Every structure is written in C-alpha cells, then in structure tokens.
Amino acid sequence: xxxxxxxxxxxxxxxxxxxxxxxxxxxxxxxxxxxxxxxxxxxxxxxxxxxxxxxxxxxxxxxxxxxxxxxxxxxxxxxxxxxxxxxxxxxxxxxxxxxxxxxxxxxxxxxxxxxxxxxxxxxxxxxxxxxxxxxxxxxxxxxxxxxxxxxxxxxxxxxxxxxxxxxxxxxxxxxxxxxxxxxxxxxxxxxxxxxxxxxxxxxxxxxxxxxxxxxxxxx
Numbered sequence: 001x002x003x004x005x006x007x008x009x010x011x012x013x014x015x016x017x018x019x020x021x022x023x024x025x026x027x028x029x030x031x032x033x034x035x036x037x038x039x040x041x042x043x044x045x046x047x048x049x050x051x052x053x054x055x056x057x058x059x060x061x062x063x064x065x066x067x068x069x070x071x072x073x074x075x076x077x078x079x080x081x082x083x084x085x086x087x088x089x090x091x092x093x094x095x096x097x098x099x100x101x102x103x104x105x106x107x108x109x110x111x112x113x114x115x116x117x118x119x120x121x122x123x124x125x126x127x128x129x130x131x132x133x134x135x136x137x138x139x140x141x142x143x144x145x146x147x148x149x150x151x152x153x154x155x156x157x158x159x160x161x162x163x164x165x166x167x168x169x170x171x172x173x174x175x176x177x178x179x180x181x182x183x184x185x186x187x188x189x190x191x192x193x194x195x196x197x198x199x200x201x202x203x204x205x206x207x208x209x210x211x212x213x214x215x216x217x218x219x
Contacts (some may be wrong), residue, residue: 037173037176042061042173042177043059044059045091047162047165047166048061048091048093049091049092049109049122050091050092051082051089051090051092051119052082052088052089053087053089056088057087057212058085058087058089058188058208058209059188060088060089060090060091060185060187060188060205061093062078062090062091062183062184063093063095063170063174063179063182063183063185063186064092064093064094064182064183065095065096065097065098065102066096066105066106066126066128067098067101067102067131068097068098068181069131070182070183071195072128074183074195074197075123075127077196077197077198078201080198081201081202084198084202085205092122093170094106094109094110094170095167095170095174095179095182096167101133101134101135101137101138102132103167104135106167107163107167108138108139108142108152108156109125110166110167111152111163112147112152112155115151115155117145117148117152120145120147121142121147124141124145125138179193180193181193183195185204187204187207187208188212189208
C-alpha cells in the first residue's frame with residue numbers, strides 16, 4: 001500500500017476531442033516526501049533532463065520507457081508540439097517498467113547527460129524501429145546516434161550513484177502519484193494517461209494554460 005498525492009475525483013475531457021487517457025486533477029501539497037508531493041516538485045526537478053525554454057509557461061513531465069510502444073508513437077507528436085509551441089518545456093522521467101533491457105537503456109540515456117548527449121540518446125532510443133531485446137541493441141542505437149561509447153561507459157560507471165538516485169526518485173514519484181504505466185504525463189497540475197497525438201497534447205497544454213489563468217485571476 002502506498003501514499004498518494006491527493007487527487008481530485010472528477011474526470012474530464014479536454015475540449016471536444018476523445019481522449020482515451022483518463023485525466024485527473026492534482027492538488028498541491030506543502031513538502032517533498034512520499035506523503036506530500038507537489039506538481040511543481042515533479043516538474044522542476046533540476047537533475048532531470050529536459051528540453052525547451054527554462055522560462056516556459058507550461059511544463060510537461062513525461063514518464064516513459066524506451067520499450068513502450070505508445071511512448072514511441074507519442075515521441076514524434078511531442079517533438080511536433082515543441083516546434084509548434086515555443087512556450088512548452090518537457091521534463092523526461094525515465095521510468096523503465098519493461099524489464100532489465102529497458103533499465104539498461106534508461107541508464108545509458110541518463111549517462112549521456114555527462115557528454116551533453118541526453119537528447120540525442122533519447123531520440124535514438126525512441127525512434128528505434130524495433131523493441132530492444134538485448135543490451136547490445138541499445139548500444140548499437142546509441143553508437144549510430146554519434147555518442148562516444150567509451151565516455152558513455154565511463155560516465156555510467158562513475159555516476160552510477162547519481163543515476164540510481166534519479167531512477168529511484170522517478171519511481172517514487174510515479175508510485176506516489178499512482179501511475180499505472182507508460183506513457184503518463186503530468187501537465188502542470190493534472191495527469192493524462194496513455195499515448196497522445198499532437199492534437200491531444202495541444203489541448204492538454206491549452207487546458208493547463210486556462211487553469212493557470214483562472215488560478216491567477218482568483219488570487
């Protein structure tokens with residue numbers, strides 16, 4: 001049994017589209033712990049890799065696994081969102097739930113941070129034509145993407161404790177929020193479950209902006 005962030009019971013759809021994913025409203029708590037975890041603490045973790053402007057008005061945290069087919073389908077849609085909306089920032093939450101090879105891929109992607117190569121590693125692993133069944137397949141994809149594999153191995157070993165902490169923190173956040181699988185998205189103050197296309201991502205961002213505007217007006 002685990003403690004969850006207080007989550008509103010009301011489900012809603014974004015705009016007129018049919019989201020297969022459920023949407024739940026998160027209520028902010030006061031402190032970072034398994035008992036009280038606020039959306040901002042998930043969204044603004046400085047150690048997690050991210051892409052987009054630091055001062056973006058909307059931040060999305062994606063909990064994902066490189067062997068998750070729906071994560072892979074959502075990847076180009078997310079890239080399209082970043083191109084179409086320059087005020088969105090993405091925080092990547094490596095959450096390997098598909099077994100040891102997924103964990104190896106997550107560790108290698110995170111190790112690439114130390115050669116400024118996380119985004120290249122992430123893109124390479126997400127766009128691989130098939131599921132990774134062996135560690136060597138992960139390595140082949142990363143080498144093809146231009147990563148320095150010798151440095152990657154050194155960094156994976158030297159920063160193992162840092163990577164352990166990142167993976168453990170993401171796992172704790174996912175458990176605390178009550179996530180059931182990948183991909184799952186924290187869009188500012190609410191969670192969306194499942195693979196999303198560009199239109200659905202755009203609607204989620206619009207909903208987040210509407211809620212922020214309402215919140216600011218109510219102060």
